Amino acid sequence: MRVFQILIIAVSAWISPGTASAELVVAVARNFEPALQQLADQFEAETGHHVIISSGSTGKLFAQIQHGAPFDIFLAADQARPLELERTSRGQAGSRFTYAVGQLVLWQLNDDPVDTRNAIFNSDINFIAMGNPDLAPYGAAAAAMMRRLAEEGTLHGQIVMGEDVGQAFAFVRTGNADLGWVAKSQILSLPEDERGAYWQPDPTLYPPINQDALLLEQGADNPAAHAFLAFLKRPDTRAQISELGYTTP
Amino acid sequence: MILADLSALWLTVQLALVTTVLLFLLGTPLAWWLSQTRSALKPFVETTVALPLVLPPTVLGFYLLILFNPNAPIGGFWVQLTGDTLTFSFTGLVVASIVYSLPFMVQPLQTAFEASARQSMELAAMLRASPIDAFFTVAVPASVRGFINAGVLTFAHTLGEFGIVLMVGGNIPGETRVVSIAIYEHVETLRYDQAHGLSLALLALSFIILLLVYRFNRRTSIHVG
Numbered sequence: 001m002r003v004f005q006i007l008i009i010a011v012s013a014w015i016s017p018g019t020a021s022a023e024l025v026v027a028v029a030r031n032f033e034p035a036l037q038q039l040a041d042q043f044e045a046e047t048g049h050h051v052i053i054s055s056g057s058t059g060k061l062f063a064q065i066q067h068g069a070p071f072d073i074f075l076a077a078d079q080a081r082p083l084e085l086e087r088t089s090r091g092q093a094g095s096r097f098t099y100a101v102g103q104l105v106l107w108q109l110n111d112d113p114v115d116t117r118n119a120i121f122n123s124d125i126n127f128i129a130m131g132n133p134d135l136a137p138y139g140a141a142a143a144a145m146m147r148r149l150a151e152e153g154t155l156h157g158q159i160v161m162g163e164d165v166g167q168a169f170a171f172v173r174t175g176n177a178d179l180g181w182v183a184k185s186q187i188l189s190l191p192e193d194e195r196g197a198y199w200q201p202d203p204t205l206y207p208p209i210n211q212d213a214l215l216l217e218q219g220a221d222n223p224a225a226h227a228f229l230a231f232l233k234r235p236d237t238r239a240q241i242s243e244l245g246y247t248t249p
Numbered sequence: 250m251i252l253a254d255l256s257a258l259w260l261t262v263q264l265a266l267v268t269t270v271l272l273f274l275l276g277t278p279l280a281w282w283l284s285q286t287r288s289a290l291k292p293f294v295e296t297t298v299a300l301p302l303v304l305p306p307t308v309l310g311f312y313l314l315i316l317f318n319p320n321a322p323i324g325g326f327w328v329q330l331t332g333d334t335l336t337f338s339f340t341g342l343v344v345a346s347i348v349y350s351l352p353f354m355v356q357p358l359q360t361a362f363e364a365s366a367r368q369s370m371e372l373a374a375m376l377r378a379s380p381i382d383a384f385f386t387v388a389v390p391a392s393v394r395g396f397i398n399a400g401v402l403t404f405a406h407t408l409g410e411f412g413i414v415l416m417v418g419g420n421i422p423g424e425t426r427v428v429s430i431a432i433y434e435h436v437e438t439l440r441y442d443q444a445h446g447l448s449l450a451l452l453a454l455s456f457i458i459l460l461l462v463y464r465f466n467r468r469t470s471i472h473v474g
Contacts, residue, residue: 127336158337158421163415175318176337
């Protein structure tokens, strides 16, 4: 028993070598995960804090947080769910802000100089992938674009829904769907020769994908969480987010 | 229960039925061969059959997503043959379910054949029955319990399939939106009433099916013993 206790003390001392550095858990919408990975590396190098990333669809993370999941910060893909958490005091009132605005694109692997926008009217199209509009804000934006385009001409492709934009991306990436509504950031995270071709519609044509951050109950007393939110708001961080396929408000 | 949920339930039952019938056709010869062979290949085939028991559905789903892709050999062959893709289709789910439920068909059958068939087959051979004749007149009747167990387990296991469908299905109502997917979506969108309805239906269905088997097993064992 004594040995066991010593072991625990030794391990915890090893995990947190000093009081200055702390650990924070960020729940992040799947589309922002690659970006967060980069930002977290930089944040860790600057501060010595350790960032643990848990990614999932915004809907799932929301349900998990409602049921007491141990996250400090929520980086959602929408505004509605952080707002709801703030209202039900799962999150810290007044801590919510928009950290990124998502850019929806229509994507295909085929990178011949083709017109991706008009490819959607092509009768050869079998499947068009998108996130589930009920679960994923990119899915809702995609559904709005599909309704608009359907007014212009017949859409032949069958819609296949991933639970989030990450799965929609995988359907296209593995060649199973011909076209997919995905996040621009996902494409920019690919090596340049694998990016295929994409069309970026005017963002005013679909409901804006305002992605909000929220400090959660658990993170209220965590200095690392506060430091990370301040880091996200910094102009140089925001410039970096813009380069990764988002706009910042 | 709303119409979309009933449709998901019906689709799931159809998937489980088709899978079970096809697995009877594929699994019976395979189980028979495994029960009779002394081939060095036997342990390798047995291992392959058992793999879906231990592999996470994500592994199977990921590989199927790659294999079903219309530009890959298998997916492409299927598109040429039928004009339809395997991903995002009922047929694709059937193929996935056959892989996923294979051990639930083959293992009970193999056990049944091994237990009951060997002596009886030798007897049949002495009475000069042809192997095929002997299989149908001796081995099959002696393994009825094995067939029922295998069929029911396959059916019930396919009812509960989730991970693979999530990865290769694409959530199309009436085509690939099975009960487990519908429940998942209801939970994620906080429609707990609907999630409760479907979950309870699946729970009751599974319970009744398994109960019937266990009762049947008890009764026959009394008869036999």
